[in-house]
Amino acid sequence: MHVLLTGATGHIGSTILVSLLTQHPHITHITTITRRPFTPPSLPPPPPPTTHTSHTPPTHTNIVLDTFTSWPPHILSQIAHADAMIWAMGNSTPDPEVNFNYPRVFIESFLPLLAPKPNNKKFQFMYLSGALASPSQTAPLYFMPAARRVKGRFETFALEFAARNDGVWSSWVLRPGGVYKEGSWMEWTYLHMTFK
Numbered sequence: 001m002h003v004l005l006t007g008a009t010g011h012i013g014s015t016i017l018v019s020l021l022t023q024h025p026h027i028t029h030i031t032t033i034t035r036r037p038f039t040p041p042s043l044p045p046p047p048p049p050t051t052h053t054s055h056t057p058p059t060h061t062n063i064v065l066d067t068f069t070s071w072p073p074h075i076l077s078q079i080a081h082a083d084a085m086i087w088a089m090g091n092s093t094p095d096p097e098v099n100f101n102y103p104r105v106f107i108e109s110f111l112p113l114l115a116p117k118p119n120n121k122k123f124q125f126m127y128l129s130g131a132l133a134s135p136s137q138t139a140p141l142y143f144m145p146a147a148r149r150v151k152g153r154f155e156t157f158a159l160e161f162a163a164r165n166d167g168v169w170s171s172w173v174l175r176p177g178g179v180y181k182e183g184s185w186m187e188w189t190y191l192h193m194t195f196k
């Protein structure tokens with residue numbers, strides 16, 4: 001299975017990349033797509049081989065894309081046979097460019113490459129949204145309204161896109177809450193305040 005990943009330089013995306021590289025035997029190749037060159041995170045030592053765990057680690061390539069507003073043919077040709085995309089790029093601002101247009105342009109550019117696959121396998125598009133995203137564009141929101149609406153607007157777009165292209169495309173919306181780094185103030189708050 002060939003998996004695409006955006007946001008691999010970020011907090012969540014870099015952890016996803018380590019997981020893809022180490023924990024999923026059915027993944028054969030990972031292509032990260034970033035706006036700048038980066039060094040992949042160092043990997044934990046592999047577990048001792050057993051009959052259940054021994055597998056060939058996936059290969060990894062990175063593509064640097066100057067702008068996510070267009071996917072040139074020479075880039076698309078490198079990823080045309082991918083099976084899935086994990087879209088972990090974004091931020092918690094209302095910026096419609098990074099939080100709506102960039103993933104929209106990707107799915108509209110990638111769709112024409114897809115032909116129906118054996119066993120009706122569909123392209124799997126996984127969008128990392130946020131726990132507070134609001135698909136409703138009119139419901140009153142008192143906390144970060146514009147940022148929550150732009151993520152909700154893209155969720156709706158991605159799900160409707162899958163419904164329109166049902167034979168070849170599946171969209172998944174993932175809504176994490178707070179994701180903290182080990183040793184960060186968020187971890188301290190979670191460990192010391194949540195359960196007391």
Ligand SMILES: NC(=O)c1ccc[n+]([C@@H]2O[C@H](COP(=O)([O-])OP(=O)(O)OC[C@H]3O[C@@H](n4cnc5c(N)ncnc54)[C@H](OP(=O)(O)O)[C@@H]3O)[C@@H](O)[C@H]2O)c1
Pocket residue numbers: 006007008009010011012013035036068088089090091092098128129130131175176177178179180
């Ligand atoms: N962290 C959380 O607690 C949390 C919780 C729920 C949802 N989320 C959502 O999950 C997504 C990732 O969060 P994160 O914490 O991993 O964020 P992050 O550490 O700030 O990483 C953001 C990623 O998006 C890329 N990016 C941002 N703006 C870009 C642009 N204009 N063009 C190209 N790439 C761009 C960054 O690339 P560069 O490295 O090049 O800047 C980076 O790879 C966001 O949409 C966020 O809202 C996060």
